[in-house]
Amino acid sequence: MMHALFKRLDNTFSFDRADAHCDIPCKIYDPATAQIAALSVIRLMDLIAELGEKENLSLADQAQLARLVAEKETHATKVKDEVRVIWGDYFKQPQFEQFPNTNELVHSIMLAGSACKQHIGRENGEKLLTLVNEFAAAFWATKGVDTYTAECPYPPAMQVVYPKLG
Numbered sequence: 001m002m003h004a005l006f007k008r009l010d011n012t013f014s015f016d017r018a019d020a021h022c023d024i025p026c027k028i029y030d031p032a033t034a035q036i037a038a039l040s041v042i043r044l045m046d047l048i049a050e051l052g053e054k055e056n057l058s059l060a061d062q063a064q065l066a067r068l069v070a071e072k073e074t075h076a077t078k079v080k081d082e083v084r085v086i087w088g089d090y091f092k093q094p095q096f097e098q099f100p101n102t103n104e105l106v107h108s109i110m111l112a113g114s115a116c117k118q119h120i121g122r123e124n125g126e127k128l129l130t131l132v133n134e135f136a137a138a139f140w141a142t143k144g145v146d147t148y149t150a151e152c153p154y155p156p157a158m159q160v161v162y163p164k165l166g
Helices: 002-012 032-052 059-090 093-098 102-118 122-142
Strands: 147-151 159-163
Touching (some): 032 059, 032 122, 032 159, 093 102, 122 159
Antiparallel strands (some): 147 159
């Protein structure tokens, strides 16, 4: 039965590509991906700064710089995408009542993510992580899950909000 339905859909629609978090909704949301992407932005900014300390950049250094910048921008976009999905798909009236500043917080994350794409100053990445951590704490609170803050175990060794599980 299901196979026939999918076959009919396949004959009716032509898909080049399909992307979704799921929009069913699957109820599987976690801000950890956004947090890791924000940490990656900071780490990439640190690596860019290290290259900037060199007096002359070799061709290999220039290629490395191009890769670092591209990855920094990719991860800043990933932060924005991951937060937008949780905000748009998970947050409903009860969560907005619990955290009435959610829209302003998400907008600040979007602006900070854009600043990270546009600039290489570490302070932009740190601000992004701070905002994403605030979002993560609010997210877990809406689920009744306590959180704690600890230094992540890899560079850039920044403070991250984690859920207390188990």
